[in-house]
Amino acid sequence: MLNTTELDQTLKTNKEALEIPKLIVNSSKITVASTNNLNNNSQVPEKKTTFFRIEDKFSRLEKYEEIDRNDELNLPFVPPQGFKGPVVDRKATDKAWIGLFLIVYVLFGVYSYFVIAGGNPNRLAHGMDFRGEICGIGSLKNKPFLYYAGPVVDIDVTWCIRQCPPSTGRDTCMYDTDHMTVTSFCYIQMQADQLGYYCIPKEPKSRELVFEQLGSTRNTMRRIGSDLWESWDVTLCGFGLSIFLSYLFTVLAKYEKIATGLIWGAIIFAEAGLIIYGWLFYLESIRAYNFRCIDGMNPDTCGGQIVTIYQILAVVFLILGGIYLIVTIFLFKRIQRGISLLKTAQHIIQVLSQIRSFPFIVAFIGLIVCCLAFILVCFAMTVGTIELTRAKYIDGHLLYKIIYNDYIQLGLIYVAFTVFFTLTLILTMNDMFTSYALSVWFFTKQKDTVRIPYCFSFKTLFRYHFGTCVFIAFNLMFLTIPQTIMDYSRSIMRFLPQTSSCVRYTQASCMACIHAFEVFLRYISKHSVVQVAIWSEPYYQSAKKAYFLIFRNQEKIKDLDFLQTLIVFQIRMATAFMASIPIYIYINFAESTFMGKPTSGIESPIIPTLYVFICGMFFSNIFQGSYDITCKTIIQLYCMDSEMFFGEQRFVEQFIREFMEFVGKIEDKEWKIGFTRQVKFNQDKFNEKLKNYNESDNDSESDQEFDINEDEEPQSDEKKANKKNKNQDDQYYDYDEKVDRGNAFIGLPLEYKPKNEVSKKPPEELGNASQSIIQDQTMVAGDQTMALGSNKQLRLKTPILNTSQQSFQILLNANDKSQISQVSDLDEKPKREKIIKKQRL
Structure with missing residues (x-):
């Protein structure tokens, strides 16, 4: 035990030691660092105190940034011995995802079997009479229109007629109930308007009841399918037009004198297309309102749900057009740099003929997928069983009525998922092939001698990296939107002062989302495809390498990736608009389709127009997507080349280097x-x-x-x-x-x-x-x-x-x-x- 004198001497010595400045030795020199007194009192504190403030701690985001700085994958690339481009000794990556791919398509095959076996697309456009037969088909070929005899009495009593009644007053009688029994049961004829292949009564109460039945969710989907089925030939021509326009743009863009004007023309037409679509939806809302609403009906509710949807879509497209115009004006000067990058990519695409021709193979496969999906959807909407039900005002008090299968129609959600997944997978494999071809070309000294064999390259990628393509397709489908939301949210939180208690509590409350974003979500992008094509590594490791590579070189590449992505998206929109708007004009003014079907059977021409636009975005993405993945690949390859080599060892071409140095x-x-x-x-x-x-x-x-x-x-x-x-x-x-x-x-x-x-x-x-x-x-x-x-x-x-x-x-x-x-x-x-x-x- 120490006595009082020894204790005082010990405390005094410790205090003096704390007051002595620290000496930092560096290269035989001493740097003096002043140290504050930790305790001005001579007494020993009763309890330990914390010698740092809350502001000195790292916030959640700052801790993740510190982890990034120490990440083993956040290091400059070092070329392996004898590096000459994509590795030759490749290995299979993400093989487990192939099993999920097989499960998805096995379930899809089983569903397709039941749908095709029980469906009948003729039920889409035409209604069914009281005998359960389809109007305009078989013995009722000359009677294509469905007539509602007395909706107020019994809305299920319907039969087929040659044309919708132009007047009211005469008696209209039923035909034989079972092809053998003659009946004289008659109703008073009501004047009706034609809507597709349906006769809608003019009498207000009956009209309201008929629209209420046709406006149900199931019948609405069936009528949308009817418009697509009746216009399938026109829709197919729209697909071909979108492919032609996409390829035409690629051909014309190789001429430097018109390339800039061509791209700016596409940007302007994309803006005009948004406004035109808003105007078209507005016209459809007016037409639907005028058709549905007549004297004697409530003007506030007679339009129904379809009019409201058209009005909302019109407002949405006009708002998007305004936002698009503001963004274009704001980024006017910076867009010019993105156009320069597209010109550089176009030069490379012209050198590698394989990149120009491979999209045709992808487009053909995509066209088959779209057509098969369209047929499958039409069959699925009509799967049902015909049952005998009781009726009041009809001979025998019995009639046949179709009961649609709800489970089969819910399966359409799975069909939509499978179709979009297939299209995304096709585009991902196209990106993988393009990245592989560009990597071989880039890391070759004599680039004019490079030839990429189709069969060998595609076989290699399919054999070793098909699982990775499946993984990327799933991530892009489900996680792109959450990733975008989290990215903007993180940027806002990082912009705020990290020493604020409110900011700290907000980050702590969102810790699960922040952790998911920092650990996985932020790495999801097409950039990972490039790293997989070069190093033959699993997706997660490749995605992290690509992310850190872009992060390390962000001062060089600036916002090039964002600009070229924005421009390519605008070109895709312009191509889709140019392919779909003529479809609307043709259906609106022509009397029949290319196969001779009357256009009067198409309820709303905006439906096939919108379908052509969506598919046109996909076909345009196949061709214009080559620019997108080419730019992403060139950006990464340039950064990798600058980290791995110097001087005469570098592989970068002079025109790429001049452009990147200018942008840097x-x-x-x-x-x-x-x-x-x-x-x-x-x-x-x-x-x-x-x-x-x-x-x-x-x-x-x-x-x-x-x-x-x-x-x-x-x-x-x-x-x-x-x-x-x-x-x-x-x-x-x-x-x-x-x-x-x-x-x-x-x-x-x-x-x-x-x-x-x-x-x-x-x-x-x-x-x-x-x-x-x-x-x-x-x-x-x-x-x-x-x-x-x-x-x-x-x-x-x-x-x-x-x-x-x-x-x-x-x-x-x-x-x-x-x-x-x-x-x-x-x-x-x-x-x-x-x-x-x-x-x-």
Whole structure:
């Protein structure tokens, strides 16, 4: 046990130890770091206190960012021995998902068997009489219209007639009940209007009852299928038109003189298409209201649910058109850069003929899928059993009525899922093939000799990566919308101050969603296809590699991926609009379809028009999607090439490199010097700063550092002022290590002649006079790693100036003169070549 004197002495010693400044040793120098007194009282605290504030803790999002920085997949790519493109020794990836694929299609096959066995598409357009027979079919071929005899008395009593009654008053009698018994049971004829193949009574009460029956969910779906079935030939022509227009755009886009105008024309027509569709839905709402509502009916409710749906769709399309116009105006200048990237992709597509022709195979398969799905849906809507039921006002008081199978119709949801999954899977395999072909082409020195064999490539991808394609298709179908919502929500939460208690509590309450997004959702994208095609790795690992690759190089690629995706989507919309709007015009004004069916049997021409638009988006995605995946692939391959190779080892083509280096710079207005006077001012300022820099003392130290072997000497005010000015210039350019390869110095101006020992620090501001960037090196601010082409690394002790604040960045690689990108007219080429020669020696 310690006595009182010893205890007081121990506490005093501990207090003095806490007050002693900490010494940080670095390269035989000691940096003094001041330490605050932790306790000003001489008494021992009764309980432990926390020596940090709530603000010092990481928020949830900041913790995930720290995890990302330490992730083993968030490292620059290192080329394996003898790397020449996609790996040859491939392995099967995500094989378990093939089992799920088989389960989906086995269930789909069983469902299709029962649907085709019990369905009859003729029931879609035509009604059934009291005998359970279809109007316009068989013995009733000359009587295609269904007539409601007395809806107020019994709405189930119907029979087939030649035409809808134009007047009221005469008696209309039933025909034989069972083809043998003659009946004289008659009703008073009511005037009726034709709606498809139905006669709708003009009498208000009867009209309301008939529309109530036809407006049920089951009958509404059946009438939509009726419009599609009656216009199948016109719809098929719309499919062909969308394929033709998509390919025509690809052909015309190869001419650079009209490519820009063609793309802007597509953007304008996409805007016009949204407005036209809003107008068409508005016209349909008016037509439906005028047909349904007559004198004696409630004007507020007579329109029914269909009129409300048309009005809502009209408003939605007009709002989308307004938003689309605002976004286009806001991104007007930036869209031009996206168009330049599409031109670069078009140049590559023209070189690789396999990319141009393979979409035709995919389009043919997609066309078959769409046609089979259409037939299956028409059969599924008509599956039912005919049962004998009692009736009041009919001979024998019995009639036949069809009872539709509710379970089969609920199965249409599964049909829709299977169809969309199949189309997404086809597009994913197309993207995989395109990425593989582009990777082989990109990582080949003699690119004009590259030929991609169809059978071998498709067989290889199908054999090894079909499971991955299935996995990607499932993710894109179900998780794209949640991912988009979470991405925007996370951006908003990250923008808010992370030290706020409200923000902390909000993040904690949404921890499950945030964790799901950070762990998996954010990696879902088409970029993963590129990594799978190159490295033959599972989907999750490839997706993370692609995500971190884009993240590390976001300063180079900026928003190129977003811009080209937006432009491609606009082109797809324009193509779909151009293919579908003529369908509406034809059905509205022609008397019959191409196969001779009367267009009067089509209740609403907007239904086949909308169906052609949806399928047209798919067919356009096959051809214009080649631009999308080509741009995504080129962006990743360029970034990988810049991380793995340098100088003459690089595989990137000159036209790709020039474009990416141009885009990698900050916005044009921030980099261009607009006036000659400003250029002269920057040159004088640069020369003055450079002269002072070369004449400065090499061994000067900051006021926070001193030599361990020297005593501190008193300094004059003038000398202290000089040191203070120099420290302001040196705070962002301190480094303790030199790169071995090519004497590449970080932060040195081109005109500076390096010495044996690197201790100089360039000034912080040199104006806009010297602007050079080597695009094949990745710079990370803070105490991070700067990865060079040969996997050499340089640890920076202090932050590097951000490119948006610093007037220049110079990463001079002496082994490759071509890596220096000229940005300013003030760079002197002879001096540069002279320095490079000296460094090589």
